[in-house]
Amino acid sequence: MAPLRDCKAWQDAGLGLSTASNEACKLFDAVLSQYATWRNDENLGGIEGCLSKLKAADPNFVMGHVIANGLELIGTGSSVRLNKDLGSALKTMTTLSRSQPLTEREKLHVLALDMFARGQLPKACDVWEQILQSHPTDLLALRFSHDTYFYLGYQIQMRDSVAQVFPFWTPEVPLSSYVKGFYSFGLMETNFFDRAEELAREALDINRTDAWSVHTIAHVNEMKAEVEKGLAFMKETEDNWKDSDMLACHNYWHWALYYVEKGEYEAALTIYDNHIAPRLLSSGSMLDLVDNSSMLYRLHLEGVKLGDRWDNVLKHAKKHTKDHVLLFNDAHVLMSSLGAKDQKTTDELLTTLQELAKDPGEDHELSLAPSVGLPLCQALVEFENGNCDKAVDLLYPIRYQLIHLGGSNAQRDIFSQLLIHAALNCKSQAKQNLAKCLLRERDVMRPNSPMTERLIRRAAAVHSVA
Numbered sequence: 001m002a003p004l005r006d007c008k009a010w011q012d013a014g015l016g017l018s019t020a021s022n023e024a025c026k027l028f029d030a031v032l033s034q035y036a037t038w039r040n041d042e043n044l045g046g047i048e049g050c051l052s053k054l055k056a057a058d059p060n061f062v063m064g065h066v067i068a069n070g071l072e073l074i075g076t077g078s079s080v081r082l083n084k085d086l087g088s089a090l091k092t093m094t095t096l097s098r099s100q101p102l103t104e105r106e107k108l109h110v111l112a113l114d115m116f117a118r119g120q121l122p123k124a125c126d127v128w129e130q131i132l133q134s135h136p137t138d139l140l141a142l143r144f145s146h147d148t149y150f151y152l153g154y155q156i157q158m159r160d161s162v163a164q165v166f167p168f169w170t171p172e173v174p175l176s177s178y179v180k181g182f183y184s185f186g187l188m189e190t191n192f193f194d195r196a197e198e199l200a201r202e203a204l205d206i207n208r209t210d211a212w213s214v215h216t217i218a219h220v221n222e223m224k225a226e227v228e229k230g231l232a233f234m235k236e237t238e239d240n241w242k243d244s245d246m247l248a249c250h251n252y253w254h255w256a257l258y259y260v261e262k263g264e265y266e267a268a269l270t271i272y273d274n275h276i277a278p279r280l281l282s283s284g285s286m287l288d289l290v291d292n293s294s295m296l297y298r299l300h301l302e303g304v305k306l307g308d309r310w311d312n313v314l315k316h317a318k319k320h321t322k323d324h325v326l327l328f329n330d331a332h333v334l335m336s337s338l339g340a341k342d343q344k345t346t347d348e349l350l351t352t353l354q355e356l357a358k359d360p361g362e363d364h365e366l367s368l369a370p371s372v373g374l375p376l377c378q379a380l381v382e383f384e385n386g387n388c389d390k391a392v393d394l395l396y397p398i399r400y401q402l403i404h405l406g407g408s409n410a411q412r413d414i415f416s417q418l419l420i421h422a423a424l425n426c427k428s429q430a431k432q433n434l435a436k437c438l439l440r441e442r443d444v445m446r447p448n449s450p451m452t453e454r455l456i457r458r459a460a461a462v463h464s465v466a
């Protein structure tokens, strides 16, 4: 890793920071590096360790407040509504920013976080774009916007915002290989699979521990249903990314997906038990929670007996029943309360979401609750109660709107699978026909998928019995 940048180094890079403390500048770089690489580096003291030292080095350093608050808001899925300390931390940041001369870029960073905290995610992205237009190597603006586009399901923007600055990320710019990884992910989500894989491999040639570039290749193999290639790649590279504490669980989730695809459920459960469940236990992070729910729910749809595994997931998910920060996360919390048959938690999640959806104010996510979030949650409940007709009636009309809940194409595929399983379990000929239509569509978009072939065989068998 390049030496951490002091005041002069940031100034020379055209990204001057308003602090006289070289220590604060270096710690800002240390936090940024760990965020960009998805890895808490113990040699640096981890992100949390660096943030507290950063605060001590210069309590009035506005960009220090920006990176701390931004990571809390964007990285952990917290919100001002849920976390009063975060609310006051944001106020402190804003007050500080008004009490000292800042660069235009720094002022825009404060504004973007203010927008994000108000739930105005698209407007926050506009502000980060404004920064990037004049400061293409501002990695914090690039990554915050990248993550926010991901939450919004704005796949094209996620790709193009990196494309616009990509030529400036020449090899001598610190962390430039990781920007190849960001770009490759946007390309992959917009189906430029070959270019995405090429760039991810270039990034891995520079730094093989880049877990995000490994992740792009895992997606390429997933989207193309290249199951054997996918399995071999994860096995070959495991030692390089397994210590990426922020992403390893998710990469293991991708690994287990190939086994679900193949119908090798025991192998998927082994990865779940050895890597996915324990990582949630140690991190408690939202991404790890989503991966746990998502893996168990897919196995549940396939009819696999899961024992008491949902109970452990629910222990973590319960804390987020009333979050409603991202509807995508809500749906995954709900999967765990349904899986663990905890009616009280299920009711609590739905009623609190309904309540907030009545008056979403300027909150972008909550404004999607009545049209997308709630019907999706209700469909999950109806399916669990055996009301498959109702589940289809709720889910089918919104299937092209689900992208607005964000997440990756691979993650949202769980909702497509749910719709197909619900339609397959319906008695009416019309819904059976719908299941077959959806399966034909799936087969064309993702040929040679063993799961699709299994479901097509099942649909044909149901038809012949009827």
Ligand SMILES: [Fe+2]
Binding pocket: 215, 219, 250, 254, 408, 410
């Ligand atoms: Fe992924």
